Amino acid sequence: MTIHFVVHDEGDSVGVVVVEGLKAGQKLTGWIMDQDRTIEFDARSDIPIGHKLAIRPIKAGDTVIKYGVDIGRAVQDIGAGEHLHVHNVKTKRW
Template sequence: MSIPHLLVHSPKDNVGVVVVEGLKAGIEMFCVVTETNKDFRLITNADVPIGHKVALTDLAVGDTAIKYGEDIGKIVAPIKKGEHVHTHNLKTKRW
């Protein structure tokens, strides 16, 4: 049994959360969708800190980031599948 690198809460999500320390670019992550217990693999394109997000698909400016099956913000810079998603390319809609 593998320990997940990335958790995705809902099949609707387009970002997942890194759950291991020291995730480096080029790692093939073991990813688990917690709602369905399905798993998949995804290669990260950047070093990503624990607790930060990774794009599950290419995201364009203006797209909505979905986490927990919910809208968590707007994409403000293009993001490729496997890239780090954070304040440099995602803006919350809360404020």
């Protein structure tokens, strides 16, 4: 089984892609490290290696959690399997 993304804890809202070339429509397998279990769903957008993807729906204004840490807020609705980056997540610092 190929692991496509990793998640620190099931309370996180995103995972990090660990393979090259994820394409929209591809079946993805993720490993939730703290619980040592896998999750599966379809990619809804192309996602580069090292970038984040939503592992559950995130509403505009929601806090985004990665590795148990608040990394910002969603500026638009993001569906499970979609790419997260500077186009839809912003820091809360400014």
